Amino acid sequence: MASITAFPDSNGYTKSFSLEETSELLEFFEEYGFVVIRNIIDSQSQIEETIDEIWSLLRVLNPKIDKNDSSTWDNKYWPIQMGLKDGGFISHMSDVATKMCWENRQHPNVVRLFQILLKHDDLWVRYDRYGMMRPTKGIAFKQNDNDGSVIFEDRPEWRSKPNWLHWDQNPWKYPDFIGVQGLLALSDTNPNTGGFHCVPGFTHRFKQWSIDNEKEHKSRGGLVNVPENDSIRNEVKQIHVQKGSFIVWDSRLPHGNFPNESDQFRIVQYITFDPAKEDDKRELTSRIDAFHMRTLSSKADEQLAGFPEPQLTELGEKIVGLRSWKTNERVKSSFE
Template structure:
């Protein structure tokens, strides 16, 4: 929260101590299974159903997706990418990670006159070096142009990911978010838990506005940690936050909404026991290739493993995912579409809102200059090695370009 200046203040006033229950993912055998999940597992939609219904009965799969999202505020589609496709994306993520560590080392060395070993996938002990790209809560990596990495673009434009959003919105004219990746390794400082939030402003955007997505690349286990969802919490939106019956919670939300001044990303009061109901706080044990889709009004966060869980693991990447949100092109105006193209040219990672252009740190000149320096280092490295790590406009296929500006603007 803006007025909380220290980490200790944030943890004391914001972070909840509610722990998630871990749920296994069980692909449905028949449609009725989707609506009959238990407290011990979650029933997912097999991607093969989407493949079949897109041609045979497109309205059927659309109705099923919307039914799940209305019921729980999220849905899992299993088997969206094959194991081989996940491995290819992981290799591309390593490409970016290795060069981003060089960029980070270069910038740190200019201030400290010291250098550290660069990250090298062939020597995973280098993950301990400290030259790991800067992350935000939950290990999201929004810097070093991560939203324009070959890994992010390969998943964002994958035909199977596209098919999910086409079925959801019943259109093939879609634009995609330009947000980044999630990468955790087993020897990094553990992320905080309980940072529950919603990604939509209940005062400015009281109705449905967005479905967010995440494509998972590594097995999620209690030892690795992963996404946390508060099941059914989208139903609280917006009046629960605008007119909370508890005066202390009401003060929390009113103060935060005033601070946001129309922006989104709102923290959940840890004393709001109706919102963070322990019986509904779950972490999904996603498999590689699974796709998590959720309503932006749904309360969520990520949850790290315990320190003892990490301590028993050798150096390795333990979590990898790419964030992908799509929405119809008609939801964005022409000015936004042009600014999105400019963001690709500058390789600035944006938020999950495809119809807004808000690079992280854009309000701070120092952060803008720092990210420009990171990206410039990677560009120079690319020029010297002739290897594409960050995609610019000319590196994108016609379909990928349409995900930036829409089909009509791409064809102009």
């Protein structure tokens, strides 16, 4: 039987590289369209603080949610309208305004990885989101508060969308390479936990697929779902990683999430970079305004009361646009 795990190592995780193995990781990425870098965040406390921040953000969306009480993870409390059920995403304005998400974005290892893959030193980070999938099997529910007894139950209705496979890059608008996407794993993944899956190597067939399928499936939108009857789906492989690892994939690669079938949470942070456009003053201003959302929006400031402000390093200022990559000088803005 063929393995559902892409390129499994001796521990069952997908083959990974250290950041220092530059030529090897580049060769793998160019052949298969994705690559896993292990221990890109090697601080357990940083990972734990990030997870705590995510739970705090969930409580902003619904104060009844409690990470220690599984009854509060039910659909009637869980912010499924924010994308947290079907895709396992947390879509929230605070994704660009909280401390730990910026600690991870500005981590030198993360920035360096994208510099290697994009072959470009001057980068801006996209303001992306967190992701969380609830457990769906063998979940412990409190049965009696007095004696601490629990009962174990399944919640299949908490599963995310099955067989989700798509492109964020429209094949008919952009048939060639335009960029990459990435995620930081904040929990270990295996065939049961839910996680990232893709079609390794499809980048080399992307343009031809767009030609062959133009008449039947051409779309004007950004996100394009792989047709349900397409044989591409028979080539899907799951990417299993340890927490602290980073997955990066070419945007031409069909990808998505597979559902959680375990008693554990699957937690990630989506992080992506593009070449900086320091001469585009409109985009630069927009980025700086977005970073200062708590100052510009009274609603955001109210929701995030009590959350520590991001503390940017010089590298962090550069990936926002607050400091020039070219001159290393602070960029003048209305917030100075």
